[in-house]
Amino acid sequence: MLSDVQSRKPEANFKLTRVGVKGIKKPVCIKRKEKVVNLIANIELFVDLPPTRKGSDLSRNAEIIEEIVDSSVRQPSKSLEDLCEKIVEEMLLRHEYASKAEARINSDYFLERCTPGGKKSLEPYKIMAVAIKGRGEAAKKFIGVEVIGMTVCPCAMENIKAKYGEIYSHNQRNVASVFIENDGSIDADEIISIIEKSMSTPTFEILKRGDEMEVVRKAHENPKFVEDVVRDILKEIVSRYKNLPDSTVVIARSESFESIHKHNAFAERITTIGELRK
Amino acid sequence: MLSDVQSRKPEANFKLTRVGVKGIKKPVCIKRKEKVVNLIANIELFVDLPPTRKGSDLSRNAEIIEEIVDSSVRQPSKSLEDLCEKIVEEMLLRHEYASKAEARINSDYFLERCTPGGKKSLEPYKIMAVAIKGRGEAAKKFIGVEVIGMTVCPCAMENIKAKYGEIYSHNQRNVASVFIENDGSIDADEIISIIEKSMSTPTFEILKRGDEMEVVRKAHENPKFVEDVVRDILKEIVSRYKNLPDSTVVIARSESFESIHKHNAFAERITTIGELRK
Amino acid sequence: MLSDVQSRKPEANFKLTRVGVKGIKKPVCIKRKEKVVNLIANIELFVDLPPTRKGSDLSRNAEIIEEIVDSSVRQPSKSLEDLCEKIVEEMLLRHEYASKAEARINSDYFLERCTPGGKKSLEPYKIMAVAIKGRGEAAKKFIGVEVIGMTVCPCAMENIKAKYGEIYSHNQRNVASVFIENDGSIDADEIISIIEKSMSTPTFEILKRGDEMEVVRKAHENPKFVEDVVRDILKEIVSRYKNLPDSTVVIARSESFESIHKHNAFAERITTIGELRK
Amino acid sequence: MLSDVQSRKPEANFKLTRVGVKGIKKPVCIKRKEKVVNLIANIELFVDLPPTRKGSDLSRNAEIIEEIVDSSVRQPSKSLEDLCEKIVEEMLLRHEYASKAEARINSDYFLERCTPGGKKSLEPYKIMAVAIKGRGEAAKKFIGVEVIGMTVCPCAMENIKAKYGEIYSHNQRNVASVFIENDGSIDADEIISIIEKSMSTPTFEILKRGDEMEVVRKAHENPKFVEDVVRDILKEIVSRYKNLPDSTVVIARSESFESIHKHNAFAERITTIGELRK
Numbered sequence A, B, C, D: 001m002l003s004d005v006q007s008r009k010p011e012a013n014f015k016l017t018r019v020g021v022k023g024i025k026k027p028v029c030i031k032r033k034e035k036v037v038n039l040i041a042n043i044e045l046f047v048d049l050p051p052t053r054k055g056s057d058l059s060r061n062a063e064i065i066e067e068i069v070d071s072s073v074r075q076p077s078k079s080l081e082d083l084c085e086k087i088v089e090e091m092l093l094r095h096e097y098a099s100k101a102e103a104r105i106n107s108d109y110f111l112e113r114c115t116p117g118g119k120k121s122l123e124p125y126k127i128m129a130v131a132i133k134g135r136g137e138a139a140k141k142f143i144g145v146e147v148i149g150m151t152v153c154p155c156a157m158e159n160i161k162a163k164y165g166e167i168y169s170h171n172q173r174n175v176a177s178v179f180i181e182n183d184g185s186i187d188a189d190e191i192i193s194i195i196e197k198s199m200s201t202p203t204f205e206i207l208k209r210g211d212e213m214e215v216v217r218k219a220h221e222n223p224k225f226v227e228d229v230v231r232d233i234l235k236e237i238v239s240r241y242k243n244l245p246d247s248t249v250v251i252a253r254s255e256s257f258e259s260i261h262k263h264n265a266f267a268e269r270i271t272t273i274g275e276l277r278k
Ligand SMILES: [Zn+2]
Pocket: A153, A154, A155, A156, A170, D212
């Protein structure tokens, strides 16, 4: 009979906010709109720990993940956040001492896009999902997406135009993200589209000369600060999701790898849909 | 006369939580206990932005940093958090539209340590400081430290002892950190010492054979889960800083690069000193 | 008619060793032993550039990747290095000015393993493939694998045993890798197994208490320096692959995240199979 | 008396190419042109290992670094590569079994620059140094520098001008580097200047509106592919360092964080000065 050292009383009897595992990688499948999507998930699982228990039995987390991976192949969840929900439900069953469980998964993700000239290109994104569940409560679910696009500086453009009569400016790679509480009515693909429309232009992995020109042209007709990207994302979210409850948490971010500087420009709003509707 | 595009009204009139710069690197000096310490600071500066203003003038942040670097050489601050405080004060002066300013700095940091056998070794750490200031309010300051040490698993040790009569276990590199609100009474070096004492053993960059043996022996006499590391840090902080106000925010973390797994074990407490005193 | 700026003569007429794209991510399929494996490939493609041509037409690389991704789903290659070979062949066709093409792909990769106690666990690895082809020559292909395991220090163990009569030591996570020229006779899975056998023990994502104990015990019966890991890998490769030509390039590495230090220990051999056979 | 396990004969008697330590961080001072420069060095040290010896005594490396750090404060080396040379000399003395020693150091580094409008700005760079010494031979020394700047695409610019009569294009952050064998006649600061002149424009941490406009204007008057950056660096090196021996190894690289793509463009030349002079 092996000792259960984790179940002992600790010397310093404080409860802990999160105890668990980080950096677990597993292939998982989800089923989006009749299409099975293969992801390589980076997984973090945590429970809270009462002051009366020395340790959390971390191998239970690893077992849950292993079973979920298997079942995700046989019977895929319809989203990454539903997969997270299944996991936190299972965690509360097996960590009987915990009052709360949290699952965080992120993965590379791909969608087909069409360049201005009509060429198809498979574009890379990041998706993230989180589920947090208190014992006896419904799980709260969140989704996140990260999108790479391009911004053109409105300030340099306007001043250069005034002084030199030309419309060039500095432009650069921009990484924007949205993290939003999801009651089930939001689709990650839609949020990705909203972000792409909020940049000076989305970018593409394949651009032949004619296409490149049109992308650059579109961007220069649509200059944006990092601040503009965040606000335009928020505006579109408020306008599109009229049924989301006021309490819905939303975080929008935009970070530009400034071409004229060695550092980045950054803008962020952390709020609720209710605040944005005021 | 150049256009001030940033001061225009934006189309989507949402306020923003944080607008600023990330990834600025500068050498700075601080003066700790009569000793000038040269740091290479990684700096992030943010202000909030009202709904009536299109953009924040980010070049003001860069100017503030440049001036602070210069003045830090001539007249060093006595801590990184005091440097952050000077910066947020200046930020509120120059971003007259902002109601709040935030400065975050982190840096490599070094302290001399003594091995069990008495050999001196300069050990690397990370330090972090944050200052957040609302207009017309006092700045809130925080310090953070990150320390690498070693943990030995108590569970494997006990079961191996019971079955095989030996006392070996798995052990590994552990990274622990504390982030704490600082009214001025806390010194980063002291928090580093507290973390080192809370691990199975601190580690050293130089260990000759005799020293190595003693470090390994000490660790095996002192097995710790990640949970134990966090709790022992908290216990020592509560016991040592009796004058800190109850509202003092404190975050303690421990992450083990498990030698028996490819993933990490993690424990965390996010709380206030008042909660810990209950 | 768009200008072909890349085909102009450059002002400084030096040839270039490598011109191309880095950081392209795409999902690809390969077919290993009747099983279709879904990978998320990180891709780098390069050609050389003659002194007479200003630029390489980089969009051709992106087109090749897009087509290969599609065809990898319909008709999977049997290995990542065969996929690289297809790519470099296509590159030499489309970059008619180049004399050499190079494709490098790496990806997360997973294999099922069995713990000492018989529990199944899907373990994460990295695989890498490279193909380099000179015009009119056969492609040279290479495969690489990276494996996480555990090492126990033989030195501390022996000295502790002599002084204290105990067999504990420090142990830690070890990352070992092999990169080897592959004429087609080497399978990545086999190299992964060779590396796992060359460590003190392979590690597992799931370990219940009994299993944990056995893994730790096995590791302590099999202490290894980073140097031992590299040599034992090389010994097994020489012994197993008797038909590889003497000219076969092989690189073996082992890096330990030393639990007693904040830095890593590292050992490496860069050689040919012929050298090792002497 | 402690056992010297490292000095035993290994079971698999292969020699090893490199055995040593990685990831050691230490503050070091160097003295450049009468100015003491404080660096935070990331250090890697390796020796080769004969087939007759099980392990390298890694603690000797840590001791050497500790002593060098101390002495670098009292008596600074005049360059990072001279510091590396001191280290490899000491390594061959203490690793009496080794035939070769290698020291690699990199660090953040800063130089004062002046914007077009005359504002001073301290700009961040990376410097690297390597020394490799065979027993009984002179050390070979290398320096490396990494510089962030900006490139404007010549192809999009020309086609947009032809079609729309405007001169805008896509532009982006570019990271270029040079690694060159140094007989003592090359100064890192000079190589940094050469790289900055080879981009469309150097970039600056502080740019007020007028300055920003001039930097962007200069960049658009000077469009460059990654290929152009590498060639222009090489051209300037050949022209400036007429006394370097033909055998001098030189590597030049340029990588653009393409604003129109999610991936990077890359160009590289690996050669000798002799080859470039042909
Ligand atoms: Zn701008």
